[in-house]
Amino acid sequence: MIGTQAIDPALPSLRQSEFCGLAGVARGPITPPTGIYARLWGSAKHDIAEGVHRPLLATCLYFCDVNNLNPLALFALDLSWWRSTLDELEIRRAILEDCGLAEHQVILHVSHSHAAPPTLSELSDRPGGHLISAYREQIKSTCTRLLSEARTNVRASTLSWGIGACRLAFNRDLVSPVDGKVIVGLNPVKKADETLLVGRIVDTAGNIVATIVNYACHPTSVGGANRLISPDYVGAMREAVENDTRGAPCMFLHGASGDLTPRRSFESNVSAADENGREIGYAALATLASMYPAGMALEYAGIEESGAKLAMWRERSATPSVVIRSRRETVALEFVDMPTRAELQQAIASSNEEFMRERLRRKMGLRAVMDDAGKADFPYWVWQLGDAFFVALPAEAHSPFQIALRERFPHHSLAVLNIANGYLSYLPPREGYSLNTYQAQVAIYKPGAAERLLEAVCRTIEDMLGEPSNS
Numbered sequence: 001m002i003g004t005q006a007i008d009p010a011l012p013s014l015r016q017s018e019f020c021g022l023a024g025v026a027r028g029p030i031t032p033p034t035g036i037y038a039r040l041w042g043s044a045k046h047d048i049a050e051g052v053h054r055p056l057l058a059t060c061l062y063f064c065d066v067n068n069l070n071p072l073a074l075f076a077l078d079l080s081w082w083r084s085t086l087d088e089l090e091i092r093r094a095i096l097e098d099c100g101l102a103e104h105q106v107i108l109h110v111s112h113s114h115a116a117p118p119t120l121s122e123l124s125d126r127p128g129g130h131l132i133s134a135y136r137e138q139i140k141s142t143c144t145r146l147l148s149e150a151r152t153n154v155r156a157s158t159l160s161w162g163i164g165a166c167r168l169a170f171n172r173d174l175v176s177p178v179d180g181k182v183i184v185g186l187n188p189v190k191k192a193d194e195t196l197l198v199g200r201i202v203d204t205a206g207n208i209v210a211t212i213v214n215y216a217c218h219p220t221s222v223g224g225a226n227r228l229i230s231p232d233y234v235g236a237m238r239e240a241v242e243n244d245t246r247g248a249p250c251m252f253l254h255g256a257s258g259d260l261t262p263r264r265s266f267e268s269n270v271s272a273a274d275e276n277g278r279e280i281g282y283a284a285l286a287t288l289a290s291m292y293p294a295g296m297a298l299e300y301a302g303i304e305e306s307g308a309k310l311a312m313w314r315e316r317s318a319t320p321s322v323v324i325r326s327r328r329e330t331v332a333l334e335f336v337d338m339p340t341r342a343e344l345q346q347a348i349a350s351s352n353e354e355f356m357r358e359r360l361r362r363k364m365g366l367r368a369v370m371d372d373a374g375k376a377d378f379p380y381w382v383w384q385l386g387d388a389f390f391v392a393l394p395a396e397a398h399s400p401f402q403i404a405l406r407e408r409f410p411h412h413s414l415a416v417l418n419i420a421n422g423y424l425s426y427l428p429p430r431e432g433y434s435l436n437t438y439q440a441q442v443a444i445y446k447p448g449a450a451e452r453l454l455e456a457v458c459r460t461i462e463d464m465l466g467e468p469s470n471s
Helices: 085-099 129-152 233-243 271-290 341-350 354-367 399-408 430-435 438-442 449-466
Strands: 018-029 057-064 072-077 106-110 155-165 169-175 182-187 195-203 208-215 250-254 260-262 296-305 309-317 324-334 375-385 388-392 413-417
Touching (some): 018 129, 057 129, 072 129, 085 106, 106 250, 195 271, 195 413, 208 233, 208 271, 208 413, 233 250, 233 271, 375 449, 388 449, 399 413, 399 449, 430 438
Parallel strands (some): 208 250, 388 413
Antiparallel strands (some): 018 057, 018 155, 155 195, 169 182, 169 260, 195 208, 324 375, 375 388
16 A cells, blocks of 8 residues: 655656647648649659659648637648748748738748659749649648638647657768768768657547647658659658547658758658658657646655555646747848859859759759848747747758757757748758758858857747746
8 A cells, every 4th residue: 555654745746748728720632733843852853753652731730728819820731841932931921811810820831851842933934833833822722721620620628748759860961981071861870869759639528639740850761763742751650640549630840850861761662751651650659658648747646565665656637838929039140152143043054964953943042032231130930838839940950959959948848840931941050060061061051050049049938938927
């Protein structure tokens, strides 16, 4: 039996980050029309995909407090990345205008699959490019419809978070055995971030409404030789989780993966994507299995006398937080020196290699955001839902960013979202510039930008934690 000695009130309980409010979810397909321009790799030998591996999907999660106030809309789309500021902003503005929400209340996040078609209207002159404009309209109409459905579907819910691990991701800054230069590929020497963050939304009856999987790993299971439209590993990951949660939609949030690649990368067969996805999905299910019921914590309950004195821990009720806040902030970051638009156009016209033209076209899209001032305000979004935070960046941060952020706030669950509300290239840590990695070569910001952004985000989170609670 459990002893009757006084229980030490200083002994902490084991709690999971939680938010209690209203939540709704909706999902719809955004698979492109057959024949659309689908070249994303400079090494590809085709312009138009030959089929579809798995459908591309859009998922919307809508949150608000118990009084139906402070709404937030999070979109996760199976798309690659935005080639310019207007490429993304036109779609997000259509959503904002339709739903009546402010800019800080909407996050449009893409999975970064490298087997999804580009959406840039300026590619209309390419084979299949005439279908891009209609595809963009399809994306916009789907997102606005999903937000309306998610709003309609809201119910009292609790969002709980569990922290697990997945070993799919590897560092991708490999020192070439040929010439000693850093190339992009699996580096078995340097340890990668294994953190897997899983969210579970349940209603008052305990039914799972939706799940969230936040993991940092480039969706590059398949490379330029793949000829199928695909969500990469995200598709099989969702399938594994949803099969075990009675079909509740699973939303994937792509983390700070600028320096991470999956174990199987750049392959021609989509079976690599399915294998990688199942690994993440099973890890997510293991994390879900480790979580407590909503509104519960594990607390020390005393000693049971047996052959040894046994410390007994039992589930006890714990009140979830109802705090919901959102901010859009900026931090000034300095640009690197870059060729002018005219110089880039000339270089594209004179190049005989498609991979080089692809690199230059990507740089051309980024050049449009840079002016002669040498620096500009970099936007970022921070949402607080209970004890957890979403940090959304319109760029590709590297894993040290999310590692440092979580170390600064160890008592909170933090989901970092790369390529959200725009795209402004890579944000490598200082080390990347000294190693002259690919990411540092194409970054538009000077060394120190990632560290400056990290400090700004930390200040924002500290400010939000210091605000009066509405719980």
